[in-house]
Amino acid sequence: MVSAPFGRVVVCGVGLIGGSFALALKRQGLVREVVGLGRSRASLEEALSLGIIDSISEGWADALRAADLVLLAMPVGSMTAAMEAMAPHLEPQTLVTDAGSTKRDIVEGIYTHLRAHLDRIVPAHPIAGAERSGASAATADLYQGRKVVLTPLVENSAEALARVREAWGACGAELSEMSPQEHDRVFAAVSHLPHLLAFALVHDIAERANSDELFSFAASGFRDFSRIASSHPEMWRDICIANRHALQAELDTYLSELAWIRALLAQGDGPALEKLFTDARDARNAWLAGHFKA
Numbered sequence: 001m002v003s004a005p006f007g008r009v010v011v012c013g014v015g016l017i018g019g020s021f022a023l024a025l026k027r028q029g030l031v032r033e034v035v036g037l038g039r040s041r042a043s044l045e046e047a048l049s050l051g052i053i054d055s056i057s058e059g060w061a062d063a064l065r066a067a068d069l070v071l072l073a074m075p076v077g078s079m080t081a082a083m084e085a086m087a088p089h090l091e092p093q094t095l096v097t098d099a100g101s102t103k104r105d106i107v108e109g110i111y112t113h114l115r116a117h118l119d120r121i122v123p124a125h126p127i128a129g130a131e132r133s134g135a136s137a138a139t140a141d142l143y144q145g146r147k148v149v150l151t152p153l154v155e156n157s158a159e160a161l162a163r164v165r166e167a168w169g170a171c172g173a174e175l176s177e178m179s180p181q182e183h184d185r186v187f188a189a190v191s192h193l194p195h196l197l198a199f200a201l202v203h204d205i206a207e208r209a210n211s212d213e214l215f216s217f218a219a220s221g222f223r224d225f226s227r228i229a230s231s232h233p234e235m236w237r238d239i240c241i242a243n244r245h246a247l248q249a250e251l252d253t254y255l256s257e258l259a260w261i262r263a264l265l266a267q268g269d270g271p272a273l274e275k276l277f278t279d280a281r282d283a284r285n286a287w288l289a290g291h292f293k294a
């Protein structure tokens, strides 16, 4: 239950994630106006015409006047510069959250550029999304029943944390909290590595001399495995660079797994391969059945 509406909400980066946040809060009747800010005039115009935002702001000074809540929802590589630009205009009542897929870099940017406002900046990561991007892909129910991980700062006031939890909760999300370090380790394994592998597989096939033939015979298994290789390249460049240390560690672990599987193939060890596949299938089925609750 939300105690009071948010009034003026500013979304910087009105794409799939920022647009869906705006639509969800609007559907709940929790905002008076949503102000959009971004890099591309055309995509802001699109968001305006879709009713996702109510006005386009020319810059932070104008956007932050009497703002109640700001969501940063651009690629993570642009967030630190946005923090620096917004800092001089941030008013004492304004709460800030973000939707970045990485958290250590975001928290570092906050301590560098927004030191005077640490009580009311609550980093977040919605574990909901898609390989689609842009305002046209935004939906009011994107966060319904999905997790949002918060990595609160020790300096956050109890009230600010509660209000930001209310905002994400009003979008229909289930909330959890962890440290930025743990967050980046966890998501390197279960999100960033899988995206890297999907991009790598499709790239490898596409670069081959007989790629036309290979793609022409690729079926639903290839489609399922490669879906996330249709994700936004800039967004994933930024995520992989920001979390590159944890991602390299995951890649090394995965390369060891592949080396082991390669050895089993070389030895023609069918029973060991079957055991590996059975264990993997059982683990995936247990995950699908909801046996692993955070």
Ligand SMILES: NC(=O)C1=CN([C@@H]2O[C@H](COP(=O)(O)OP(=O)(O)OC[C@H]3O[C@@H](n4cnc5c(N)ncnc54)[C@H](O)[C@@H]3O)[C@@H](O)[C@H]2O)C=CC1
Binding pocket: 012, 013, 014, 015, 016, 017, 018, 037, 038, 039, 040, 043, 073, 074, 075, 076, 078, 082, 099, 100, 101, 102, 125, 126, 127, 128, 129, 130, 131, 132, 133, 134, 135, 232, 235, 239
């Ligand atoms: N797509 C997904 O499934 C998920 C994405 N995220 C995170 O949410 C953020 C946004 O992702 P999406 O909405 O999917 O991307 P998107 O491409 O749909 O939207 C990003 C928006 O940010 C704007 N933008 C780009 N650079 C900017 C800058 N320097 N300043 C202001 N605006 C700028 C773009 O014009 C675009 O409108 C990223 O940080 C991403 O890591 C988090 C969870 C899921």
Ligand SMILES: O=C(O)C(=O)Cc1ccc(O)cc1
Binding pocket: 100, 101, 126, 127, 128, 129, 130, 131, 191, 228
């Ligand atoms: O498309 C998918 O299945 C995703 O995995 C979406 C996604 C992308 C990035 C995130 O930080 C969280 C979720």
